[in-house]
Amino acid sequence: MIQVRPPVPNQDDAFFWDGARQGKLLLQRCAECGTVRHPPAPMCGTCGSLATDALECSGRGTVHSWILSHHPTEPDEAPRVVVLVDLEEGHRLVSNLVDTSPDEIHNGMAVDVCFVECTTTDGGTITLPQFLPAGRTATDR
């Protein structure tokens, strides 16, 4: 079981974690001009608006880059695959690739989102958007 170092959500990014808990992959969008910004920011750099809504992403994407995390850190007892995912909506996201052997990973491989509840190093739980090779179903974790 992966133990996750939890985020410290604030007024600008709490919606992302709330969405994940509801099984939604949400990106911040300007309610005035529609510009999507990730990571979140309190003001739209395009039009200056403070009003936001959210873009719910399909969860389909491709691997832009990836690493196998080997550094002897405590929470990462098992190697963990970290990926940059290019979402089909045109935005990029950091996540993990689960249930995938390192030798089947390649740049450009198609992936689908899944939502995994993880325990945190402070004793709580958090739902993380994670990714699987397209068409594969998550094993019961």
Next chain:
Amino acid sequence: MSDVPEHRRAVIAGIGHTEFSQHSGRSPLQLAAEASLAAIRDAGLSPADIDGNVTFAMDGNDELAIIRSLGIPELRFSARTRGGGGGACATIQLAAAAVESGHADAVLVYRAFNERSGHRFGQPQVAPNPDPAWNLHKPFGLDTPAKIYALAFQRYMHEHGLTNADFGLYTVVARDWAATNPNAQFYERPITLADHQASRWIVEPILRKLDCCLETDGGVALVVTRAERAADLPSVPVHVLSATSSQIEHGHEMFAYYDQDLGEHQEAAAVGRRMYAEAGLTPGDIDVAMIYENFTPVVFLQLEALGFCGRGEARDFIVEGHIGRGGSLPVNTNGGLLGEGYIHGMNNIVEAVRQLRGTAPNQISGAEHVLVSAGRSGLILGRRP
């Protein structure tokens, strides 16, 4: 080109540093004070002549503690650079801005820490981080600089068909320079590519241990003043021909993943263009390059961004021998941050000054122009104005 008259332009008049070690056995403040006094004396000044200072935002040594230790009566200019090692050259930019504008006459630049025996940058960020930039990254396992950077480096490797052994080509060169630099922690300890490939994985399949800079205890200081002031001093001044920085809208010194072409160091490219224009020089005019390297791949990215070779050509540039002994562009002639030591990039500026004074342990004869790149900030220093 600068419109500041030549006699008012900034020079580096003094350099100083402690030994570089894995355990200094003394406080960071003492390291800062020792390096600072050495730099002030090297310039031929006394502490009472210093009226400005610059350090890193991350530096733990308070300005008031420094001036009390050194006996500096008053600072009338005091500034810090944002971020980490990317701002190494921005310290000189701020100091130059201060002396050229008249806001200070002699600026002390310092950086000191126990980065091996104290807080180690390479270890995982365990405590909840107050900077929200970590929120979207740390829960997914990006908790060390090696992992954070490697996720971008993998894309560069993919685009150009590189393997980790290609990055080791740089380490071999850096360790060769370090082997003949008595200040280097890897003095008399050259390696082969096989040694590099035998070091353990830090982030598979990107970085091995010998791709990482050397966590180091130590301090570095420099003194910046105007050319007219330096003319009265016994030290040999080194001229700041250009000093600039780049912070771009969607950039980040660690999590630069978004809206980015990961195969190009965009800040270094911007810094390079501006430096060459300001100095009226081209990459071909540079005799020595000092290139910040927390990890080996950033040397590749900066060689390309600074115009020393084309995109994706850094590997071949290194293989052809350009950056080593006898090469057309000797790079990191002190052994760099993974051969000499990691004082957040500041020791690379000291080496640049030595090359232009003609006093470097691995002296490149006739060096006229040295470029120093910290990625997000850079300098071109000259032997003449």
